[in-house]
Amino acid sequence: MKVKATQLFNSYRNASLKLPKADFRKLQAGKIVEITKDKYNEYKHIYEIIKGVGVKDGN
Secondary structure, eight states: OEEEEOGGGGGOOHHHHOOOHHHHHHHHTTOOEEOOHHHHHHTGGGEEEOOSTTOOOOO
16 A cells, blocks of 8 residues: 655654665655555554555546
8 A cells, every 4th residue: 555654754763663764764755655554554643545646547
């Protein structure tokens, strides 16, 4: 699932989130990252789900 970080994300260290270093840096920069549903469910309050990114109609 694609997510962005909320304001609460900045109060967490990567040691507790256990994300790949590149993904952690991208989230800090406000970019969209693909994570697993398990990681999302563990810390729901620090991620915002992005829907419809990169999806085209096909016409």
